[in-house]
Amino acid sequence: MGLGASHAMMLDLWSEVTSRAPHHFEGHVRALQYWCAKWRGSAEIARDFAGQAAATAPPGSLLTVLRLIAWFEHEDETPSEAYGWPDVLGMTDDALRDVAAARPDDRRVAEVRHLLAYFLTKQDRHEAALEQFRAVDGYVGALPWSYRPSPAKTYCRYRTKALRGAVNGS
Numbered sequence: 001m002g003l004g005a006s007h008a009m010m011l012d013l014w015s016e017v018t019s020r021a022p023h024h025f026e027g028h029v030r031a032l033q034y035w036c037a038k039w040r041g042s043a044e045i046a047r048d049f050a051g052q053a054a055a056t057a058p059p060g061s062l063l064t065v066l067r068l069i070a071w072f073e074h075e076d077e078t079p080s081e082a083y084g085w086p087d088v089l090g091m092t093d094d095a096l097r098d099v100a101a102a103r104p105d106d107r108r109v110a111e112v113r114h115l116l117a118y119f120l121t122k123q124d125r126h127e128a129a130l131e132q133f134r135a136v137d138g139y140v141g142a143l144p145w146s147y148r149p150s151p152a153k154t155y156c157r158y159r160t161k162a163l164r165g166a167v168n169g170s
Helices: 007-020 025-035 043-056 065-075 080-084 086-101 108-122 126-136 151-168
Strands: none
Touching (some): 025 043, 043 065, 080 086, 086 108, 108 126, 108 151, 126 151
16 A cells, blocks of 8 residues: 555455455455555445455455445545445444354454444444443454544543443433
């Protein structure tokens, strides 16, 4: 990314990566970042990459979260109502199923849970969000918190919103 590799160079590199490890989580996350508009791609390219990776990945690989990451990278500034759109709800549900199918000792599950907690809270699915917060409580260095000027405060604000929503039944 930082070297300004062309799309052709990235595709060659990506072919090598996937020939060795077709569902390598970290490789897919890094490649998705390359395809995002902030680096060398666009929202459309990033969404297409994430969708293709999620569609071909086995359950439990956690690659369904790529669709949420791509959406977050390009749409997070949209009004909160957008998080309740049917396609976003579907992507969230897919990621929840992927987490449920993952190995319990898979350390990457925590990364996915952080993003799920954020999306679920934005979707007013507070009980489900609270489950994710309980599973990862205490660490704030993951996406989406790491994108904020004050990750701990943002994390706590969303966790509190999920807790209040769950208690109030909203």
